[in-house]
Amino acid sequence: MPIPPAASKKPHPHEMHGDIRPDDYYWLRDRSNLEVIAYLEAENQYFDQVMSPLASYRETLYRDMVGRVPETEACPPTKHGAYYYYWRINSGEEYRTYYRKQAVSRAALDTAPEETVLDTNSLAEAGAYLDVSDVQVSPDNRRVFYLENHDGTDRYTLHVKDIATGAVIGEPVHNVFIYGSAAWDKAGEYLYYLGVDEAQRPCRLHRRRLADNTDAVLYEESDITFELDLAASRSHDYLFLTSRSKSSSEVRYLSLDESDSPLRLYRQRRPNVLYSLEHWRDQFLVLTNENAENFQLLAVPIDHPNPDLAKPLIPYAPERYWQAVLPFADGLVIAGREDGLTQIWLFSAGRLQRLAWDEPIYTVGPGENLAYDTTEVLLEYQSMVTPRTHIAVEIASGQSTVLAEDAVRRYNPSDYQQKQLWATAGDGAKIPVSLVAKRDVWSGTPAPTILYGYGSYGANSDPEFLPELLPLLDRGVIYAIAHIRGGSEMGFGWYQDGKVLTKRNTFTDFISVAEHLIAEEITTSDLLAAEGMSAGGLLMGAVLNMRPDLFRVAAPGVPFVDVINSMMDASIPLTALEWDEWGNPANPEHYSYMKSYSPYDNVEAKDYPHMFVTAGLNDPRVGYFEPAKWVARLRATRTDNNQLVLKTHMGSGHFGSSGRLAHLADEAEKYAFLLDKLGVRA
Numbered sequence: 316m317p318i319p320p321a322a323s324k325k326p327h328p329h330e331m332h333g334d335i336r337p338d339d340y341y342w343l344r345d346r347s348n349l350e351v352i353a354y355l356e357a358e359n360q361y362f363d364q365v366m367s368p369l370a371s372y373r374e375t376l377y378r379d380m381v382g383r384v385p386e387t388e389a390c391p392p393t394k395h396g397a398y399y400y401y402w403r404i405n406s407g408e409e410y411r412t413y414y415r416k417q418a419v420s421r422a423a424l425d426t427a428p429e430e431t432v433l434d435t436n437s438l439a440e441a442g443a444y445l446d447v448s449d450v451q452v453s454p455d456n457r458r459v460f461y462l463e464n465h466d467g468t469d470r471y472t473l474h475v476k477d478i479a480t481g482a483v484i485g486e487p488v489h490n491v492f493i494y495g496s497a498a499w500d501k502a503g504e505y506l507y508y509l510g511v512d513e514a515q516r517p518c519r520l521h522r523r524r525l526a527d528n529t530d531a532v533l534y535e536e537s538d539i540t541f542e543l544d545l546a547a548s549r550s551h552d553y554l555f556l557t558s559r560s561k562s563s564s565e566v567r568y569l570s571l572d573e574s575d576s577p578l579r580l581y582r583q584r585r586p587n588v589l590y591s592l593e594h595w596r597d598q599f600l601v602l603t604n605e606n607a608e609n610f611q612l613l614a615v616p617i618d619h620p621n622p623d624l625a626k627p628l629i630p631y632a633p634e635r636y637w638q639a640v641l642p643f644a645d646g647l648v649i650a651g652r653e654d655g656l657t658q659i660w661l662f663s664a665g666r667l668q669r670l671a672w673d674e675p676i677y678t679v680g681p682g683e684n685l686a687y688d689t690t691e692v693l694l695e696y697q698s699m700v701t702p703r704t705h706i707a708v709e710i711a712s713g714q715s716t717v718l719a720e721d722a723v724r725r726y727n728p729s730d731y732q733q734k735q736l737w738a739t740a741g742d743g744a745k746i747p748v749s750l751v752a753k754r755d756v757w758s759g760t761p762a763p764t765i766l767y768g769y770g771s772y773g774a775n776s777d778p779e780f781l782p783e784l785l786p787l788l789d790r791g792v793i794y795a796i797a798h799i800r801g802g803s804e805m806g807f808g809w810y811q812d813g814k815v816l817t818k819r820n821t822f823t824d825f826i827s828v829a830e831h832l833i834a835e836e837i838t839t840s841d842l843l844a845a846e847g848m849s850a851g852g853l854l855m856g857a858v859l860n861m862r863p864d865l866f867r868v869a870a871p872g873v874p875f876v877d878v879i880n881s882m883m884d885a886s887i888p889l890t891a892l893e894w895d896e897w898g899n900p901a902n903p904e905h906y907s908y909m910k911s912y913s914p915y916d917n918v919e920a921k922d923y924p925h926m927f928v929t930a931g932l933n934d935p936r937v938g939y940f941e942p943a944k945w946v947a948r949l950r951a952t953r954t955d956n957n958q959l960v961l962k963t964h965m966g967s968g969h970f971g972s973s974g975r976l977a978h979l980a981d982e983a984e985k986y987a988f989l990l991d992k993l994g995v996r997a
Contacts, residue, residue, distance in 0.1 A: 322343065445464070446463075509544075555592050581622060645711050702726070748796065844866060845869040848874075926959045931964045
């Protein structure tokens with residue numbers, strides 16, 4: 316058996332509020348220290364040794380995954396002026412190529428010639444990381460900008476190209492935030508973009524004139540607990556700049572018709588009040604949680620945008636959680652949640668209609684919609700057994716047309732069955748659980764089961780179709796999603812009940828779901844795996860400290876496990892922005908509560924399951940040192956002989972390998988480890 320590396324212990328006690336926390340592995344934070352890099356490389360070598368006997372299993376899973384995902388992936392064309400735009404990942408390629416066709420209607424697309432707008436494969440270097448996070452065509456259809464990154468950080472480079480000639484326009488703009496950070500003016504002559512500070516926080520709004528690369532800073536957010544978000548209105552008449560924390564926001568706006576338009580503040584930030592703006596006809600639309608926990612939709616005249624005069628456009632209904640509004644010339648499309656699932660509402664001619672779907676559990680949301688003056692909206696629909704389906708819906712009538720379905724290979728949906736269960740938390744809360752398996756597996760339970768969870772930031776883990784799971788399901792595995800508090804599956808209050816001083820609900824909910832699956836004889840603790848990434852990796856760490864006996868194996872991906880130390884260090888990217896999510900250790904009550912669950916601080920001398928842990932050396936969200944320190948402490952403290960491996964991606968960040976096939980290789984490696992420990996043979 317290979318011998319795992321042992322990190323040196325170098326005492327570094329932390330003292331705060333009269334409490335002392337030992338941190339013998341604090342030294343691993345210094346990536347400039349050659350000893351740190353040597354340790355990470357030693358862990359990677361040990362990882363390779365442990366995984367070597369599973370190489371053929373990993374390769375089999377990888378081939379099965381590649382053989383099931385669509386040979387090509389694409390989105391349906393969406394209208395933008397005289398063109399229809401779309402992207403496609405061609406057979407054998409890793410990244411998207413963006414195309415367009417000039418056509419008067421969707422029916423004329425078949426005979427229209429195809430023009431390449433941007434081939435992101437040409438930006439990739441063999442074996443290296445690449446992410447192109449945003450591609451936007453100018454309103455006049457002459458130019459395209461894109462955001463490019465090669466190291467996995469949140470610092471992207473903004474490029475502009477002439478579509479017809481392919482010529483680069485102007486100078487690249489560095490240190491632009493990863494997403495929600497750039498927009499065109501109406502004439503396509505100016506770019507607005509968000510620059511980042513040393514902590515990679517989007518904090519400055521710039522306006523750049525492309526003709527001469529002149530640049531002006533229009534606004535800077537000085538509060539380190541707030542970040543900026545940038546978006547053009549769907550009408551492209553206005554630019555909205557949002558300053559936001561996790562619990563408060565304020566919006567400034569300017570006219571995109573005027574190159575020198577000043578920023579105007581709609582309403583200043585207030586504690587625990589969130590709002591966003593959109594433009595529709597002669598009014599601003601305000602989506603806010605003020606006096607409406609699940610958000611209400613208000614309207615105020617553009618020519619006199621006094622927030623005190625805003626009136627409800629649609630009566631508030633507390634059972635509906637509205638998350639986004641998309642204005643079109645013919646009406647509004649509203650995305651949100653009800654009955655624990657994603658929903659779409661149409662509002663046209665004063666009538667509100669919720670769209671209905673045939674399956675009991677599903678996920679639906681807006682697709683690529685570029686045009687404002689259009690009669691149709693593109694939606695994406697899927698479930699755990701229905702591949703992603705692109706649908707065009709008439710806004711006025713609600714009539715729908717299926718445009719395309721992802722071409723999953725060797726797949727018969729009737730062979731699989733999805734289910735929804737409800738587990739009961741210790742305080743009586745009902746927790747939804749989504750599950751999928753081969754139809755014949757349900758009659759043979761208990762069965763090997765992988766339980767996935769996230770439960771933070773109000774982000775949802777919805778029942779989606781994941782073709783890479785089919786090789787697991789075909790081997791008799793049940794895949795389950797725990798919709799725990801900290802997400803917002805059951806409304807905004809579901810999120811509020813899983814953050815700061817209620818964060819432990821996230822972990823105990825996941826435990827309750829695992830216990831329910833075992834009690835219902837769907838699985839057993841020896842057949843149960845747990846999986847989560849980032850904040851879901853924190854979930855894994857906390858749950859494994861609390862109830863390691865429930866699981867045979869776990870896969871904490873880039874886990875946020877050193878909670879107090881990270882939340883104490885405002886120099887770490889994004890830390891100050893997270894105080895509204897996790898708490899601020901400077902507050903004694905927050906400190907004590909965080910310490911009660913922080914995975915790194917609660918490692919004990921007891922048996923833990925097998926673990927497959929990952930990290931990214933360039934990760935700006937969860938520093939590589941968090942999983943490295945945690946694994947080092949686990950190695951020195953635990954009492955079991957189960958396998959514990961740490962793989963650090965030395966050239967990428969939070970999201971691991973880039974490219975769809977490289978991503979599948981990572982997934983195959985992880986699942987080979989999990990399935991091997993669950994006794995599932997190749």
